[in-house]
Amino acid sequence: MAKHVVLVEDETNIAEAIRFLLGREGWRVETLANGSTAVDVIRNANPDLVILDVMLPGKSGFEILRDLRADPVFVDLPILMLTARGQARDREMAETAGVSRFMTKPFSNGEMLDAVRALTATTPTTP
Amino acid sequence: MSREALTGSRIRERRVMAGQKQADLATEIGISASYLNLIEHNRRRIGGKLLLNISAALGVEPTALTEGAEVALISTLREAADEAGLTGPEVTRADEFAGRFPGWADVLASTQRRIATLVRTIETLTDRLAHDPHLAASMHELLTTAAAIRSTASILADTKTLEPEWRDRFHINIDQDSRRLADSAQALVRYLEADPDTTPAASSPQEEVEAFLEAHRFRFAMLEEAGHDDSAIEGLAQAAPELQSAAARHIARDVLHQVARDADALPIKQLSAAVQEFGPDPMLLAQHCRQPVGRVLRRMAAMPELRAGLLVCDRSGTVIFRKSVDGFAVPRFGACCPLWPLFSVLGHPGLVVRERLEQLGRGHSEFDCIATSEVQSAPGYNMQPLVQSVMLILPAQGPAAQKLDVGSTCRICPRDHCPARREPSILNGGV
Numbered sequence: 012m013a014k015h016v017v018l019v020e021d022e023t024n025i026a027e028a029i030r031f032l033l034g035r036e037g038w039r040v041e042t043l044a045n046g047s048t049a050v051d052v053i054r055n056a057n058p059d060l061v062i063l064d065v066m067l068p069g070k071s072g073f074e075i076l077r078d079l080r081a082d083p084v085f086v087d088l089p090i091l092m093l094t095a096r097g098q099a100r101d102r103e104m105a106e107t108a109g110v111s112r113f114m115t116k117p118f119s120n121g122e123m124l125d126a127v128r129a130l131t132a133t134t135p136t137t138p
Numbered sequence: 139m140s141r142e143a144l145t146g147s148r149i150r151e152r153r154v155m156a157g158q159k160q161a162d163l164a165t166e167i168g169i170s171a172s173y174l175n176l177i178e179h180n181r182r183r184i185g186g187k188l189l190l191n192i193s194a195a196l197g198v199e200p201t202a203l204t205e206g207a208e209v210a211l212i213s214t215l216r217e218a219a220d221e222a223g224l225t226g227p228e229v230t231r232a233d234e235f236a237g238r239f240p241g242w243a244d245v246l247a248s249t250q251r252r253i254a255t256l257v258r259t260i261e262t263l264t265d266r267l268a269h270d271p272h273l274a275a276s277m278h279e280l281l282t283t284a285a286a287i288r289s290t291a292s293i294l295a296d297t298k299t300l301e302p303e304w305r306d307r308f309h310i311n312i313d314q315d316s317r318r319l320a321d322s323a324q325a326l327v328r329y330l331e332a333d334p335d336t337t338p339a340a341s342s343p344q345e346e347v348e349a350f351l352e353a354h355r356f357r358f359a360m361l362e363e364a365g366h367d368d369s370a371i372e373g374l375a376q377a378a379p380e381l382q383s384a385a386a387r388h389i390a391r392d393v394l395h396q397v398a399r400d401a402d403a404l405p406i407k408q409l410s411a412a413v414q415e416f417g418p419d420p421m422l423l424a425q426h427c428r429q430p431v432g433r434v435l436r437r438m439a440a441m442p443e444l445r446a447g448l449l450v451c452d453r454s455g456t457v458i459f460r461k462s463v464d465g466f467a468v469p470r471f472g473a474c475c476p477l478w479p480l481f482s483v484l485g486h487p488g489l490v491v492r493e494r495l496e497q498l499g500r501g502h503s504e505f506d507c508i509a510t511s512e513v514q515s516a517p518g519y520n521m522q523p524l525v526q527s528v529m530l531i532l533p534a535q536g537p538a539a540q541k542l543d544v545g546s547t548c549r550i551c552p553r554d555h556c557p558a559r560r561e562p563s564i565l566n567g568g569v
Binding site: 022024025027028029031032035066093095115116117118119120123 | 282292308
């Protein structure tokens with residue numbers, strides 16, 4: 012069965028590009044443009060990977076990250092964060108909140124795919 | 139050593155500057171040379187007639203001997219010394235320096251003040267992404283659009299066999315995003331180019347607004363007569379040479395709209411007549427004119443004959459409007475004294491506080507301060523209202539049962555054991 016990723020990104024064209032790239036790698040991509048329902052959607056989907064934008068309408072990526080990490084089920088879930096503000100403070104905040112990998116926009120497709128592969132290489136595939 | 143205790147030193151300085159011998163001055167004022175010597179070394183307190191005689195003989199005002207140079211000047215000099223890391227016995231001799239070389243002391247003090255302004259400007263500029271929300275938002279927009287284009291373009295370039303539907307889809311996306319990128323890049327350049335001209339580094343928008351209001355003596359006959367007139371307000375804001383920056387014009391417009399609303403509701407003629415009848419008591423005037431106290435306070439500040447100052451702060455305690463009055467200093471940068479009624483009413487909309495205040499460390503002037511806080515935002519269910527507080531500063535009338543000692547800002551406030559102190563005063567240990 013295909014690996015499942017939940018992508019929370021409000022920029023539709025970025026979301027579309029990522030959906031295409033990961034789709035070709037055999038991922039099933041579920042996209043969400045709003046932060047407020049993200050935690051519930053992820054809880055129901057129980058995905059193999061989450062890709063999170065920082066600036067989202069409704070609820071910020073940091074809040075979603077904190078909520079997920081507070082749940083024992085998602086302590087080890089690989090979470091890749093994307094942000095357009097590459098400031099040290101953002102990175103620190105994300106690392107404290109338990110991000111698996113942090114990436115600044117504009118990223119290259121290759122970098123992003125490498126990160127996704129590295130993050131999910133160690134996770135056992137869902138049967 | 140306290141400032142009064144240095145009277146002797148000042149007498150000695152003045153005498154030496156005048157080239158007069160100690161014995162000659164002593165003879166002239168009818169005391170022994172050894173007694174004058176004790177006075178000059180601050181070993182005898184001096185006052186009354188003897189002080190008047192000495193000042194007459196030296197040809198100076200008695201206060202020049204008892205008070206020396208302005209306290210504000212001294213504190214600025216001490217600040218300069220503090221920042222330059224001056225140590226040793228000279229640290230305590232700012233007073234002497236200002237007394238002997240008033241011109242040089244002024245030069246040093248104004249240089250010090252200019253440095254403070256420039257440091258603030260530099261701080262704002264260095265961390266511009268953090269201080270300038272408009273710039274931060276523009277950069278975010280640029281990076282986001284660039285990310286979308288980069289990702290999409292490299293899919294088009296790298297994917298050898300791309301289905302036509304996907305290819306068309308991505309071409310449309312790139313077209314959209316590249317236009318968006320061009321627009322936001324242009325907007326950013328316009329913003330950055332316009333900035334140096336519209337924001338003179340040396341002054342803040344608030345200062346420009348105060349200069350503008352000062353030039354009009356806080357009174358706008360046009361708005362008093364015509365009532366609320368948007369085009370008149372726009373004309374005033376555009377024509378004012380004092381309003382250099384867009385930010386200052388924005389603030390001035392808000393102020394003028396408030397003036398126009400107040401003038402409509404409570405014309406200055408009506409208020410003047412009421413002041414004649416009831417005296418300058420904002421509470422009585424508010425009751426008589428059936429107007430909110432905040433409005434009465436703002437209107438009273440527009441009556442030059444009352445010689446009143448006015449301060450307005452928002453819910454964060456930031457002073458957003460000031461009409462200065464001699465003897466009541468409001469710091470340009472940094473935080474004000476938290477004991478002012480302006481701040482004590484903040485959490486209590488509708489409460490009116492009246493207090494006799496003396497601001498320590500300056501000319502010992504007393505003021506009657508009346509402050510109230512009023513709701514500023516339109517009401518909504520379950521919403522904390524935005525409030526503004528207004529404080530009128532009236533020169534004190536008659537005696538008061540109680541007096542509150544306040545400061546300007548902690549750094550230059552001499553009040554001992556103040557429960558509200560945030561940082562040590564540079565005046566402690568006596569100027």
